[in-house]
Structure formats: structure tokens, C-alpha cells
Amino acid sequence: EDDKVLHIGGIFPIGGKGGWQGGQACEPAVRLALEDVNKNSVLSGYQLKLHWNDSECDPGLGASVMYDLLYNKPQKLMLLAGCSTVCTTVAEAAKMWNLVVLCYGASSPALSDRNRFPTLFRTHPSATVHSPTRITLMKKFEWYRIAILQQTEEVFISTVEDIETRCKQNGIEIITRQSFVSDPGDAVKNLRRQDARIIVGLFYVVAARKVLCEMYKQQLYGKAYVWFFIGWYEDNWFEVNLEKEGIECTKKEMRIAAEGHITTEALMWNQNINQKTISGMTSEDFRKRLENVLRSGGYAIDRHRYPEGYQEAPLAYDAVWAVALAFNKTMGILEKQGKSITSFNYNNKEIADHIYSAINSTQFLGISGYVAFSSQGDRIALTQIEQVIEGKYVKLGYYDTQSDNLTWFDKEKWIGGKVPQDRTVIRRVL
Numbered sequence: 001e002d003d004k005v006l007h008i009g010g011i012f013p014i015g016g017k018g019g020w021q022g023g024q025a026c027e028p029a030v031r032l033a034l035e036d037v038n039k040n041s042v043l044s045g046y047q048l049k050l051h052w053n054d055s056e057c058d059p060g061l062g063a064s065v066m067y068d069l070l071y072n073k074p075q076k077l078m079l080l081a082g083c084s085t086v087c088t089t090v091a092e093a094a095k096m097w098n099l100v101v102l103c104y105g106a107s108s109p110a111l112s113d114r115n116r117f118p119t120l121f122r123t124h125p126s127a128t129v130h131s132p133t134r135i136t137l138m139k140k141f142e143w144y145r146i147a148i149l150q151q152t153e154e155v156f157i158s159t160v161e162d163i164e165t166r167c168k169q170n171g172i173e174i175i176t177r178q179s180f181v182s183d184p185g186d187a188v189k190n191l192r193r194q195d196a197r198i199i200v201g202l203f204y205v206v207a208a209r210k211v212l213c214e215m216y217k218q219q220l221y222g223k224a225y226v227w228f229f230i231g232w233y234e235d236n237w238f239e240v241n242l243e244k245e246g247i248e249c250t251k252k253e254m255r256i257a258a259e260g261h262i263t264t265e266a267l268m269w270n271q272n273i274n275q276k277t278i279s280g281m282t283s284e285d286f287r288k289r290l291e292n293v294l295r296s297g298g299y300a301i302d303r304h305r306y307p308e309g310y311q312e313a314p315l316a317y318d319a320v321w322a323v324a325l326a327f328n329k330t331m332g333i334l335e336k337q338g339k340s341i342t343s344f345n346y347n348n349k350e351i352a353d354h355i356y357s358a359i360n361s362t363q364f365l366g367i368s369g370y371v372a373f374s375s376q377g378d379r380i381a382l383t384q385i386e387q388v389i390e391g392k393y394v395k396l397g398y399y400d401t402q403s404d405n406l407t408w409f410d411k412e413k414w415i416g417g418k419v420p421q422d423r424t425v426i427r428r429v430l
């Protein structure tokens with residue numbers, strides 16, 4: 001009967017053009033999670049039911065979807081959302097309805113602000129999760145003089161602020177910070193003028209192709225340079241869409257410029273592919289189930305035509321488990337007080353606080369690896385380091401920020417046969 005059902009709202013970026021349409025794979029992943037949670041009776045007899053709509057990754061449309069969900073019965077106990085812009089809008093408003101918001105696809109560092117977003121949690125790591133990894137590598141290879149090249153987008157601006165803070169704490173000098181809106185030509189020229197050798201690049205993949213071609217044209221690549229790029233571009237990003245995007249370099253030139261660059265990214269799929277997670281599935285089991293659901297949704301998976309959000313799908317799947325485990329914990333506590341979670345309403349801060357503290361302390365092994373939240377609601381995640389060696393990405397190691405532990409495979413290759421230096425070394429001939 002209906003009173004054994006717990007209702008939640010969902011806002012997925014599916015249609016539209018701007019930003020990230022990751023709801024295409026994340027909504028199917030959430031469907032799988034609801035199936036599993038309801039089958040495994042994680043909620044001791046209650047069923048979890050989702051009511052959702054498409055935000056197109058547009059904050060205005062996301063807000064109207066949220067109002068529809070809140071002003072139409074049944075009452076929702078919390079909201080799932082994706083895209084940083086939509087999560088910013090939804091999470092800032094949700095506190096007025098005493099709703100926890102769980103974001104499965106939001107990387108913006110700005111969302112770690114508990115004053116603006118008091119009820120926000122995210123299974124998607126903040127973009128700042130790369131920073132301690134980059135710093136660890138700089139210290140490992142003794143690079144204490146670095147430069148930053150960034151696209152002027154909010155997510156990269158707040159990421160650079162985080163890098164600057166950590167560089168200061170670690171005695172690493174940032175000799176220059178160059179930014180560009182869409183044409184990186186002048187910014188790359190300024191890097192050369194300042195004799196930058198170790199450069200952290202922060203931009204979306206279309207801008208990354210423009211940077212790479214500029215690097216080639218201005219000879220800012222090869223044995224004397226180390227570039228840090230973001231690791232979540234598609235694997236062959238530096239060889240595709242060249243004509244379409246008016247890139248003036250050939251595939252060969254792009255490969256030459258790309259050789260040797262290092263990437264950092266947050267791990268979104270549990271790397272131990274035979275390890276059973278809380279659902280009983282391994283991450284490989286999940287991959288097979290997800291790909292079947294996507295095929296039946298019309299995606300050409302076998303031709304590697306994945307929908308957007310495929311990479312982040314485990315974050316959406318695990319978000320539902322986090323909600324179910326938190327609700328189960330909350331119901332246990334409320335029952336002891338002779339209360340019920342179904343008596344929650346948007347003005348009931350007491351039950352909202354129980355749900356908040358239950359999520360805050362929820363930890364489990366999910367498809368995306370160990371799931372736990374920081375005091376700002378951020379996902380605690382591992383990062384992976386790779387390097388392009390002979391045109392292909394090779395795993396160099398993993399980094400765990402929590403324990404400051406670097407797992408290194410000693411696979412790195414330097415074009416000049418030795419670790420590039422962070423500055424021109426004048427050899428004094430005596």
C-alpha cells in the first residue's frame with residue numbers, strides 16, 4: 001500500500017546543448033539502483049520511488065523542475081541532481097524546504113561551501129580533488145617552479161585558487177598564471193616568455209585541442225616541458241574533431257605535442273573489478289548491466305558510441321544506495337522515538353536533520369569505490385595519474401588524499417631520458 005513508499009525527486013541533464021548531458025547514462029543507472037535497493041529490501045519493507053524530469057543542464061529549467069516536484073504530490077524526502085550549475089541553484093533553494101540534495105554529477109569547487117549549500121552532498125568529487133595529486137607529483141619530481149594556463153570558466157577559476165593555496169603551503173612558486181576565453185595564442189606566448197617548463201592546464205576538451213596546437217606551433221612541448229592536463233577527456237581527444245573545430249595542426253603534429261603529458265582524474269569506477277560491492281555486484285557486473293540497459297535505450301555501445309555520463313554512471317548508482325542506507329538509518333532512529341519518516345514535511349526540520357546526519361555518516365563500498373563524504377558534503381575519492389607514452393595513456397599510479405599515499409608503478413617515460421627540470425639550469429663552466 002502507498003504508505004510503505006518513500007518518494008524522492010530527481011533532476012537529470014538529458015537534452016539541451018550546453019554543459020554536461022550526463023543524465024543520459026545516469027538516469028538509467030539510477031533506475032538500476034532503485035531496482036536493486038527495492039529488491040534487496042534495504043529499506044526493510046519500504047519501497048523507494050523516484051519522480052524526475054530533465055534539466056538540460058540549464059539552471060532555470062532545473063529550478064522549474066524542482067518547483068514542479070515540490071508543488072505536486074506526493075511529498076518528496078530529498079532530491080537527486082546533476083550538473084554544477086543546476087546543483088548550485090537547486091541546493092541553494094532546497095534548504096528552504098528542508099531537503100537534502102545529493103549531486104551525482106557536479107564537480108564545481110564552489111559547491112563545497114556549507115554556508116551557501118547547508119544540505120548538499122555529492123558522490124561526484126570536486127575538481128579540487130586533483131590538486132593534492134598534482135602537488136604530490138611536483139614534490140616527487142622536484143618541480144618547485146610551475147605555471148598555470150586556464151580557460152576563464154568558474155570551475156577552473158576556483159580550482160586555480162585551490163592550487164595556489166596548496167602551492168604556497170608546499171613551497172612551490174607559481175611564476176605565472178595565464179588565462180584565455182577561447183583563443184590561447186597569447187597566453188601560450190606569455191608562458192614561453194616566462195620560461196615556464198612545468199605547466200598545469202585547466203580547460204574543457206575543445207579548448208584543450210586549441211592549446212595543444214598552439215603548443216606545437218610555439219614549440220612549447222618535448223623533453224624540456226611537462227604539461228598536466230585533466231584526465232576525463234576521451235582517450236583519443238587530441239586526434240579527433242580537428243577539421244570540425246578549425247584546428248590548424250595535423251593529427252601527427254597533435255600527437256607530437258601531446259606525447260609525454262600527464263593527466264590526473266578522480267576515479268569513478270572501483271578499480272578492483274572482482275571486488276563485490278554493497279549491492280553484491282562487482283564494477284564489471286555493473287558495467288555489463290548498464291550497457292544492456294543503454295543498448296535497449298538505443299545507444300550503439302558496441303561501436304563505442306556511449307551516451308554522456310557513462311563515466312559518471314557509478315556515481316549516480318551509488319547516490320541511490322547512499323539515500324537508501326541513510327533513510328534506513330533514519331527510520332531506525334525515528335521508530336525508537338515512536339515517529340515515522342513518512343511524517344516528514346517541508347517544514348519539519350527535525351526529521352530533515354536526522355536525514356542530514358544519517359547521510360553525513362553513511363559509508364559503504366559502492367561501484368564507484370569507497371563512498372564517504374567530507375564535512376562539506378564532498379565525495380572523498382581516489383585519483384588516478386596517467387601519461388601519454390607513444391600516443392597512448394599509460395597508468396602511472398593512484399593517489400589517496402586522505403592517507404597522502406601515492407601508489408606508483410615506475411612506468412613514467414621522459415622524452416629526453418631524464419626528468420625535465422622546472423627551470424633553465426645554467427651550467428657554470430669553471
Ligand SMILES: CC1(C)CO[C@@H](CC(=O)O)CN1
Nearest residue numbers: 020083084105106107108232
Ligand atoms: C568529470 C566531469 C565531466 C566534470 O563535470 C561534471 C559536470 C559538472 O560539474 O557540471 C561531470 N563530470
